[in-house]
Amino acid sequence: MTASRTVTTMRGPIDAEGLGFTLMHEHLFVRSLETAQNYSTTWDSDDVRVADAVRQLEAVRADGVSAIVDLTVLGIGRDIRLMDRVAQEVGLHIIAATGAYVLDRLPYHFRFHPPTRNGDLAAGLAEWFVRDIEEGIAGTRIRAGVIKCATDTAGMTEDVVASVRAAAITANHTGALIMTHADAALRNGHDQQRIFVQEGVDLSRVVIGHVGDSTDLNYHRSLMDSGMTIGLDRFGLGLSTSERVAAIVTLCREGYSDRMVLSHDAACHSEWIDTATPGLENWNFQYVPRVVVPLLHEKGVAESDVQNLVVNNPQRLLGMARTSEERER
Known part of the structure; x- marks a missing residue:
């Protein structure tokens, strides 16, 4: 039987061909839940924040975006039921x-309750992650569509290695896409890559995040030449737009448009970063469709390359082969 490709969204599976313009690394809410439960924070109320998130997502939908990937997981304050309230009210697709x-x-x-499997912390964590993908998150019907892991300035600590290995184990079991947070200045996308290779992950099913924070195009190329995709996914934050766009223009001319995706790493509301801070005026979901895509056209990037960046690559990466029987389960 011929298999089609489907994308797991918060409202259920859809055909990958219907995904459309997709922002590949965003967040609905970034929260410190324990702090919010005990002290005053910037969180007004669930109702206020849900309504504001719906407003922001409908605005970006009007700009032609039809899907976002929300990479909020353990450690960033994921609340799947709150996210679901937003997903049910907006006209675009959200992938959890x-x-x-x-x-x-x-x-x-x-430290006290390690979810190990035969003494292996990574394997134990992977069991949780697989359950999120195959059964649902936190007892809900909502299934995850991608896997997140991270490395940063602390390097490859024992727990970081376990979480990255858990992502690899989960990907091998489910076929789901791995998407990462990585520090471009330290080039630690390579640290993640080494673990993925050790675990036998299909590197074409990996997106190394935040690579666009660096102007070192050799770093970009080295990751893509291995088969992985890179995230140019922090527009409006840090490195200037002109530098980020110049990198895309160069890499598209070199034939890499099939291994890059765009986004902002922004949030409808973040308790970690005040978006009113000077210099963050452009850090929002609308900046890529309104400013970056027109700039790419202005700089002579072919329409076919732009479509790769925002439509074709997300469709290929997020889609997983499923038979009709599997889709109905």
Whole structure:
């Protein structure tokens, strides 16, 4: 039987061909839940924040975006039920993630209750992540469509290695796409790559995040030449737009448009970063469709390359082969 490709969204599976313009690395809400439960934060109320998120997502939908990938996982304050309230009210597709955002150590809970399998922490974590993909997140019907892991300035600590290995194990079991947070200045996308290779991951099913934070195009090329895709996914934050766009123009001319995706790493609301801070005026979901895509056209990037960046690559990466029987389960 011929298999088609489907994308797991928060409202259920859809045909990959219907995904459209997709922002590949965003967040609905970034929160510190324990702080919010005990002290005053920037969180007004669930109702206020849900309504504001719906407003922002409908605005970006009007700009032609039809899907976003939300990479909020353990360590960033994922609340799948709150996310679901937004997903049910907006006209675009939201893809949720499983995995862990571990920059140094897992939450202290794991010191006393490590979810190991035969003494292997990574395998134990992977069982949780697989359940999020195959059964649903936190007892809901909502299944994750991608896997998240992270490395940063702390390097490859024991817990970071376990979480990256868990992502690899989960990908091998489910076929889901791995999407990462990586520090471009330290080039630690290569650290992630080494673990993925050790675990036998199909590198064409990996997106190394935040590579666009660096102007070192040799770093970009080295990751893509291995078969992986890179995230040029922090427009409006840090490195200037002109530098980010110049990198895309060069790499498209070199034939790499099939291994890059665009986004902002922004949030409808973040308790970690005040978006009113000077210099962050462009850090929002609308900047890529309104400013970056027109700039790429202005710089002579072919329409076929632009379509790769925002439509074709997300469709290929997020889609997983499923028979009709599997889709109905």
